[in-house]
Amino acid sequence: MPATHLSAAPPVRKRLLFLAMSGVRVFDQELLALGLTLPGFVERSRVIASLPSLGLLTLAAHTPAEWDIAYREHDAMPPDAARTIASEGFAVVAISSLTARIDEAYALSRELRALGVLVIIGGLHASALPEEAAAHCDIVVKGEGELVWPRLVADLERGNWRRLYDSATHSTPSQFHEVLPVPRYDLLDLERYNRLTLQTTRGCPLHCSFCAASRTISPYRKKALNQVRRELEAILALWPRPFIELADDNTFVDKAWSRELVALLADHPLKWFTESDISLADDEALLRSLGRSGCAQVLIGLESASSESMRDLDTRNWKSKRHRDYADKVRRIQDHGVSVNGCFVIGFDHDGPDIFERTLDYIDSLDLAEVQITLLTPFPGTSLRQKLAAESRLLPDAGWSQHTLFDLTFRPARMTVEALKSGFHNLMRAVYSDERTSRRRKTFQHCIRHRPS
Numbered sequence: 527m528p529a530t531h532l533s534a535a536p537p538v539r540k541r542l543l544f545l546a547m548s549g550v551r552v553f554d555q556e557l558l559a560l561g562l563t564l565p566g567f568v569e570r571s572r573v574i575a576s577l578p579s580l581g582l583l584t585l586a587a588h589t590p591a592e593w594d595i596a597y598r599e600h601d602a603m604p605p606d607a608a609r610t611i612a613s614e615g616f617a618v619v620a621i622s623s624l625t626a627r628i629d630e631a632y633a634l635s636r637e638l639r640a641l642g643v644l645v646i647i648g649g650l651h652a653s654a655l656p657e658e659a660a661a662h663c664d665i666v667v668k669g670e671g672e673l674v675w676p677r678l679v680a681d682l683e684r685g686n687w688r689r690l691y692d693s694a695t696h697s698t699p700s701q702f703h704e705v706l707p708v709p710r711y712d713l714l715d716l717e718r719y720n721r722l723t724l725q726t727t728r729g730c731p732l733h734c735s736f737c738a739a740s741r742t743i744s745p746y747r748k749k750a751l752n753q754v755r756r757e758l759e760a761i762l763a764l765w766p767r768p769f770i771e772l773a774d775d776n777t778f779v780d781k782a783w784s785r786e787l788v789a790l791l792a793d794h795p796l797k798w799f800t801e802s803d804i805s806l807a808d809d810e811a812l813l814r815s816l817g818r819s820g821c822a823q824v825l826i827g828l829e830s831a832s833s834e835s836m837r838d839l840d841t842r843n844w845k846s847k848r849h850r851d852y853a854d855k856v857r858r859i860q861d862h863g864v865s866v867n868g869c870f871v872i873g874f875d876h877d878g879p880d881i882f883e884r885t886l887d888y889i890d891s892l893d894l895a896e897v898q899i900t901l902l903t904p905f906p907g908t909s910l911r912q913k914l915a916a917e918s919r920l921l922p923d924a925g926w927s928q929h930t931l932f933d934l935t936f937r938p939a940r941m942t943v944e945a946l947k948s949g950f951h952n953l954m955r956a957v958y959s960d961e962r963t964s965r966r967r968k969t970f971q972h973c974i975r976h977r978p979s
């Protein structure tokens with residue numbers, strides 16, 4: 527998409543709304559009905575849906591002080607959101623949306639533009655498919671928005687802006703280590719949230735075939751710990767004892783840096799949650815400090831009960847080589863007082879009709895404190911999507927709104943579409959049954975009892 531300037535446009539009035547489209551809506555009606563009775567599934571879904579958009583709060587921090595800005599969650603707005611926004615005098619709206627809600631974002635953008643509001647769209651989906659996004663808005667931001675945001679805002683003030691702002695033309699590895707403006711947490715209505723987000727790393731070096739987050743926005747980079755401290759202090763000034771979810775794809779890649787990060791978090795009165803790979807279990811010093819730091823849980827992509835399905839999952843078969851040691855490593859982490867939320871994906875090419883029973887038995891054997899199960903989903907920008915498209919296996923009726931992680935969007939290799947759907951439903955029923963939910967709560971209590979004081 528050419529990054530040409532628009533000509534003869536007047537300078538934009540300096541009133542800007544940052545609008546987040548968070549959470550997803552499951553399309554599978556049977557699973558949707560089932561989900562209403564699965565407490566563990568519902569609780570985690572609500573947490574994800576309630577997280578504020580850290581990307582938008584970061585852009586707000588990079589917006590000049592003379593701009594009148596606000597932050598809203600789309601789901602908290604009335605049905606006539608576009609007219610409400612226009613009537614409040616916002617001249618510009620910046621929308622962040624994941625794939626599952628991008629069609630809603632496009633529809634809202636069209637309504638806003640018809641009312642004379644300039645629309646900017648960014649986030650994972652727009653970064654993967656900027657040309658598609660450009661057909662529905664005035665400006666697309668690709669990649670790390672804060673790297674291009676000052677230039678974009680200055681162009682708006684001049685009335686001469688580009689259709690595309692791509693951070694790849696600006697980004698260098700050192701820039702994530704500079705002293706940066708702190709995200710505008712003060713724009714949030716804190717009564718709406720049960721936790722806030724803070725980012726310490728971006729990207730992930732493992733680059734799993736189904737992961738859209740590992741490289742679409744940024745390669746793997748770490749944030750300077752002084753910057754993390756400043757952002758923590760900004761949160762604590764608003765919320766004295768917060769729960770913080772790190773907006774990281776894989777926090778503990780660099781173990782030496784991670785030990786310093788955990789020591790920093792331990793100096794503050796907070797509880798926190800993050801994502802990691804299983805190598806966390808290999809660093810005894812890190813594990814000892816983790817429980818004392820207020821870390822309540824780590825989410826780890828264990829991916830599959832099938833060693834065959836683990837092959838070729840990531841670029842170096844990193845996870846496959848560690849699969850046989852999962853039980854020992856999960857136990858080691860939880861014995862240090864940190865509960866593990868183990869994530870499993872169903873639908874790999876090696877998965878046959880036996881994968882559901884194998885997954886259930888495997889989950890039981892690991893004695894996890896929490897479990898998350900999703901369907902393999904070919905998000906734009908992933909090597910998985912490229913492969914399935916080349917094999918003509920993408921379901922023609924599966925639009926972006928069905929890329930929820932719980933709706934099937936492709937033809938599996940070793941079973942029918944209906945067999946995968948029904949097997950997934952039955953697995954969800956079993957994993958989130960009262961008996962197994964109660965068992966996991968006991969494991970969680972075990973972790974609490976073993977947490978260092």
